[in-house]
Structure formats: C-alpha cells, structure tokens
Amino acid sequence: MSRSLVIVFAAFVAVTAYAAGMGIKPGLWEVKIVKQIVDGRDQTAQMAGAADKMQQAMANMPAAQREQMEAAMKQHGMGQGSDGGFRICITPEMAKRDKPVLDKEGRCQPATVTHNGNQMSFEYSCAFNGSTMSGKGISTISGDTVTTHVDATRTDSKGASHTMQNDTQMTFVSADCGDLQPAGAAK
Numbered sequence: 001m002s003r004s005l006v007i008v009f010a011a012f013v014a015v016t017a018y019a020a021g022m023g024i025k026p027g028l029w030e031v032k033i034v035k036q037i038v039d040g041r042d043q044t045a046q047m048a049g050a051a052d053k054m055q056q057a058m059a060n061m062p063a064a065q066r067e068q069m070e071a072a073m074k075q076h077g078m079g080q081g082s083d084g085g086f087r088i089c090i091t092p093e094m095a096k097r098d099k100p101v102l103d104k105e106g107r108c109q110p111a112t113v114t115h116n117g118n119q120m121s122f123e124y125s126c127a128f129n130g131s132t133m134s135g136k137g138i139s140t141i142s143g144d145t146v147t148t149h150v151d152a153t154r155t156d157s158k159g160a161s162h163t164m165q166n167d168t169q170m171t172f173v174s175a176d177c178g179d180l181q182p183a184g185a186a187k
Contacts, residue, residue, distance in 0.1 A: 024141060026092040027175040032085040034147075035167035079180045088170075089177035108133070118142065130157030135164075144172035 036043040058066055058080065070080065079087040108126035119140050126133040135152030152164045 024090065024095045024146060025144070025172050025175065026090050026095045028087055028089055028173040028177045028180065029146075029170045030081040030085045030087050030173050031168055031170050032081070033166065034169050035165065037165040039162050039164075087173065087180060089180045089182045091182050094182060131155060146170040 033044070033047050036047050058069055061069065081087045108124050111123045111125055113120060113122045119138055121136070121138045123136040124134065131154060133152055133154040135150050137148055137150035139146055139148040146169070148166075148168045148170075150164075150166045152166070154162045154164065156162075
C-alpha cells in the first residue's frame with residue numbers, strides 16, 4: 001500500500017468511526033481532515049493541497065470524465081464537499097448502531113467500545129493484504145459536530161511499521177442525502 005493510500009485509509013478509519021449510538025443525526029455530513037501526522041511528520045498541509053488539486057482537476061475535467069469520477073466516489077459512499085472536505089450519508093440504521101462502523105468488508109473490527117456522555121472511545125484491529133493496523137480513538141459529539149482523534153500503527157507485509165495520528169471533524173449538512181447513498185449501498 002502506498003504512503004498516500006495509508007493516509008487515505010487512516011482518514012477513512014477515523015471518518016467512518018463516527019459516533020454511532022451517541023445520538024448522531026441521520027442524513028448528509030461533511031467530513032474534513034483537520035490534522036494528519038504520519039511517522040511524526042505533519043501531512044496536514046499536503047493533504048489540504050492534494051484535496052485542493054483534486055477539486056481543481058475535477059472542475060477542469062470534461063463533463064463526461066467529471067461525471068465518471070463523481071460516480072466512482074459515490075460507489076464508495078462519498079461525495080465532494082467544500083474546502084477539501086467530502087460528504088457521506090448516514091442512514092437512520094447507521095445512526096442507531098452501538099459500535100462504530102470501520103469498514104463494510106469486516107476487515108476492521110472494534111475490539112472495545114465505551115460510551116461516556118457525549119464521548120465514545122474505541123480500539124480496533126485490521127488485517128488486509130498481508131498488512132495489519134491497530135489503533136484507538138475517541139469521538140466527541142457536540143450538537144451538529146463530531147470530532148474524532150485516532151492514533152494508529154500500521155505494519156506492512158514486510159514488517160515495516162508506520163504510526164499515524166488523525167483528527168477529523170464531521171458537520172451535519174442536511175437530513176436529506178440527495179443522490180448520495182451510504183457506503184455499501186451505492187450501486
């Protein structure tokens with residue numbers, strides 16, 4: 001897995017570990033990566049730059065190519081947001097879950113989940129393509145905002161280890177997801 005995919009995966013883990021069982025609203029949410037540190041190096045500016053370049057590239061694509069790219073994102077339950085963010089749809093069923101959803105394929109399982117007021121702490125362990133990832137995080141819900149912090153360690157199939165810290169913020173946009181389907185439901 002390339003370094004950029006490690007960063008994206010870590011972001012995905014943090015994002016999808018939304019505050020299930022904490023009264024989160026179903027509907028459309030915008031997610032932004034606030035801070036990203038990989039192996040002690042702050043990657044936040046690079047992530048923001050990459051997101052800006054992607055939005056700019058999409059804006060400059062021919063309509064058919066842009067539609068194809070947007071359709072590919074929607075297949076993964078994501079839509080383009082603003083300021084480098086992206087959007088996800090949370091169903092009422094997802095909002096009621098007592099555990100975070102880390103990935104639909106079941107490669108990442110929450111080992112422990114504890115709730116304390118408006119906070120949910122969790123630990124998880126993942127295995128995929130000969131690599132492992134384990135970590136812990138905490139999500140805090142405050143009105144229409146969910147902040148999540150995750151610390152993780154990834155060991156690749158050759159035994160090389162990488163540490164990651166990730167902070168994300170989810171903001172409620174609307175009760176209506178429009179044409180964006182939740183992850184796993186998009187066709």
